[in-house]
Amino acid sequence: MLSVNNVTKKYGKLVANDSISLGVARGEVSLLLGPNGAGKSTLIKCIAGLLKFTGDINVCGNDNKSIQAKRDLGYIPEVPALYEMLTIWEHMEFIARAYSLENWRDRAEHLLERFELDDKKKKLGKELSKGMQQKLSICCGFLPKPKVILFDEPLVGLDPQAIKELKIMIVEQQKAGNAILISTHMLDSVTDFWTSCNIMMEGKIVAIRHRNENSDGDLEDLFFRITKGER
Amino acid sequence: MKALIYLIFTQMKNRILALRKKPGMMILYGLVLLIMIALVIVIIISDKPTDKTFSDSRILYLFLTGFGLLYLFTFTYSGLSTGSTFFSMADVGLLFVAPISSKKVLFYGLLSTIGKTMLTSIFILYQVPNLSNMFGYGFMEVLSLFLIYVVMVLFFQIMSMGVYIFSNGNSNRKRLVKALLYGLFGLIIVSAYIIMQKENVGILDSMKLLVDSKWFGLLPGVGWPIMFFKGVLAGSIIQAVVALSLFVILGALFVSLLTANKADYYEDVLYSTEVTYQRIMDYKEGRNVSSASNRKVKVSDKEKSILKGKGAIVFAYKHILEIKRSSRFVFIDGYTIFLTIAAGITGYSLKNEMGAYIMLATLIYMLYFITILGRLKLELMNPYIYMVPESSFKKLLAASMSSILKPCVDSIFIFSIFAIVGGAGILQCIFMALAYSSSGALFLGLTVVYQRVLGGQPNKVAQVFIGIFLLLIVITPAVTVSILIALFVLPESLQFLSTLPYSMISLISAFFMFYTCRNLLDNTEISNRI
Structure with missing residues (x-):
């Protein structure tokens, strides 16, 4: 559902992503791991269509900059991107209208309930704590029912209840046959549901592992073995 | 104290060394410096034309007054909301918790703020040829202008902290500060109107007469720069020193508000430091930095959404x-x-x-x-x-x-x-x-x-x-x-x-x-x- 082929992204002379290729299939939860500065967030932004790059990125068979691909793509950024002067509910309404969604209200209510934001619907974006901003950002990302979902450090700033809820939602999305790509440093938090992992260093993918190949399933061990030498 | 001196000099050194990685910026700074030196030399060595008619110095007083009123208004309002700060979040995290006297830390904050204010005020020195051509000023006059501008900005920053400490959490005091502020503005407007009627002149001439009057020079913060600069122009050292002293005395009074109560001012500057830091981070990370951010907006439960349409129009x-x-x-x-x-x-x-x-x-x-x-x-x-x-x-x-x-x-x-x-x-x-x-x-x-x-x-x-x-x-x-x-x-x-x-x-x-x-x-x- 998501395919990334030979994607290169440069900032001046710095090569942030160097000929990266990866794929995330239906029902797969793929991880992007790597030390700070490895180029994970840059790659996620390239896939989301926020950065220019060379190479090809396809979302459900469409070029990632096409309107159809945008319809199928959800993106939850590392830093919550909210409008200060819109309330929580107005954010949902804005997304629903921008994506021309039908019958979205119940779904929006349900999402807000799951993240315990339903009693704060009239709060403005600027009045929200960082954690609440992150929750709302997740709700905005989920509302259009994307088929491919990109998460950039989704758990940072969330309270335990929200972390639990988000994990459940990721598994639900997986079961629904959607493709999920998660960039994270919190290895423990994704141990239960990851299916493949792409380890990045210095702008390159240095290893791709699938869960069944990794006998003990220990992500931390896998991460350190690869980043410390084994490729 | 050694740690603070080390901090000041190391930061200065590193800032200069960092330019090595930005040769373009280094060339730009070099050019700016060279142009400034050249301008100053030209002014010093060139003779003043005796037959040329220069513009009225009162125009410059008007500009000084404009800046003064603008700073008075904005810094008073920031004092009423968040206060002002001399510190960064790094200072909060590393200096405030260190075993260093809070008075020394305050002194460090003052010093670094003076440095930053001087750097941001350097544009005045760039106006040497304009000020020389328009008003016939020499280097000393422009330097005095630079000095009093720096003092004025620094004073209003200190005042803002003082206003915060004085009025924080006390609505009566906040009202008093606002009344004083609007009273001052009202006084200026009424005075300008009276002069207009009395002298039968337009608004511009009336403002010129107003800022040139003796009593205007006595207005705290706003009038003192004019008193100082008029003293410099007239060669009256006493007048210039009196104006500077007024700044120092009132500034010291505000600082004493900070250092009173065992100099426990950390809490008073913390909020404003956090707000400033958040603004800088918002700017760096590209988040909305609109002026509306500080405005308190209450969305009532009955308010209906005005969002309409579908797709891009939203x-x-x-x-x-x-x-x-x-x-x-x-x-x-x-x-x-x-x-x-x-x-x-x-x-x-x-x-x-x-x-x-x-x-x-x-x-x-x-x-x-x-x-x-x-x-x-x-x-x-x-x-x-x-x-x-x-x-x-x-x-x-x-x-x-x-x-x-x-x-x-x-x-x-x-x-x-x-x-x-x-x-x-x-x-x-x-x-x-x-x-x-x-x-x-x-x-x-x-x-x-x-x-x-x-x-x-x-x-x-x-x-x-x-x-x-x-x-x-x-x-x-x-x-x-x-x-x-x-x-x-x-x-x-x-x-x-x-x-x-x-x-x-x-x-x-x-x-x-x-x-x-x-x-x-x-x-x-x-x-x-x-």
Whole structure:
């Protein structure tokens, strides 16, 4: 559902992503791991269509900059991107209208309930704590029912209840046959549901592992073995 | 104390060493320094022409008063809300918890603030040739001006902290501070009016007489710089020293508010330090840094959403909703009122055709900066506009809608007042309003082109230069054609049409720029900085 082929992204002379290729299939939860500065967030932004790059990125068979691909793509950024002067509910309404969604209200209510934001619907974006901003950002990302979902450090700033809820939602999305790509440093938090992992260093993918190949399933061990030498 | 001295010098050293990695900036700073030294040398060695008539020094006093009142107002208000700070979050995290006397830490904060204020005030030294040509000032006079400006800014920063400590959590005290502030402004307005009536002069002359009067020099913060500078011009060291001493005494009084109670001021500056830090981080990370951020907005449970439509158009409605939350009357805000009043005063005082065009040019110049840093630019810093499944052209037009409408609404108010006070004829005002409104569209088109051309350009200096170059390319033909047609084609009776070619070329250029860059959102990168 998501395919990334030979994607290169440069900032001046710095090569942030160097000929990266990866794929995330239906029902797969793929991880992007790597030390700070490895180029994970840059790659996620390239896939989301926020950065220019060379190479090809396809979302459900469409070029990632096409309107159809945008319809199928959800993106939850590392830093919550909210409008200060819109309330929580107005954010949902804005997304629903921008994506021309039908019958979205119940779904929006349900999402807000799951993240315990339903009693704060009239709060403005600027009045929200960082954690609440992150929750709302997740709700905005989920509302259009994307088929491919990109998460950039989704758990940072969330309270335990929200972390639990988000994990459940990721598994639900997986079961629904959607493709999920998660960039994270919190290895423990994704141990239960990851299916493949792409380890990045210095702008390159240095290893791709699938869960069944990794006998003990220990992500931390896998991460350190690869980043410390084994490729 | 050793740690603080180490901190000051190491930061200074590292800032200079960091320039090694930015040779372009190093050359730019070198050039700036060389030009400044050259200007100073030229002023020192050149003789003052004795036969030249210089401008009235009171004009400069008016500028000083303007800056003083502006700082008094803004720093008092920041004192009433968040306070002001000499410190960074690093100071909070590392210095406040260190076993160093809080008085020494305060001294460090004062020193670093003086340094920063001097650096940001250096533009005055750059005005040496202008001040010399206009007012006949030498290097010493300009240096004095620089000194008193730095002292004034520093004083208002300290005052802001004092206001915060005095009024924090006490609404009566807040009201008292506001009453004093508005009382001072009221006193100035009433005095100017009395002089106008008594001397039978216009508002400008009355303001000149007011700021030149002896008692005005006694006004705290606002009048003292004039007292000081008049002392320098008259060679009266005593007068200059008295003015400086007044700053020092009142400044020390505010500092003593900080150091009272065992110098436990950390809590008082913490909030403002956090707010400042958040603003810097917002700026760096490209989040919304609009002025509306500080405004308290309460959304009632009964309020109905004004979001309408589906698809790209929702960006236009969202902007209107955001603007409504910042200003009760949507497009009519403080800026509209400010410009309308300024246009009224200008029209009333000048009453000639050239004055009207100079005002129009000034308004368009201000509009340029407001437009290129406006809502479209802010929208380009959020991911939604890139991700919403609609065509790039539709999204661009929808996200530009509010910025196109705002100058149109402003122009109705500005030029109506201008016509009413007799600044220009009604027909000329209508066409000037059209020129102003079309400039908004032109600058929006430029914003789109900037993003297209400079979106991925990491070099900020290059961005500024290319940006100015693009502006000149776009605006020069429109202005030139207008001037030529006014001079050689239009008869006297149709001179009110002189801005029409400019308006038409601006609108055509804007459309051309939008159309050419219609795929911008598919071919550019998310903006991460303003």
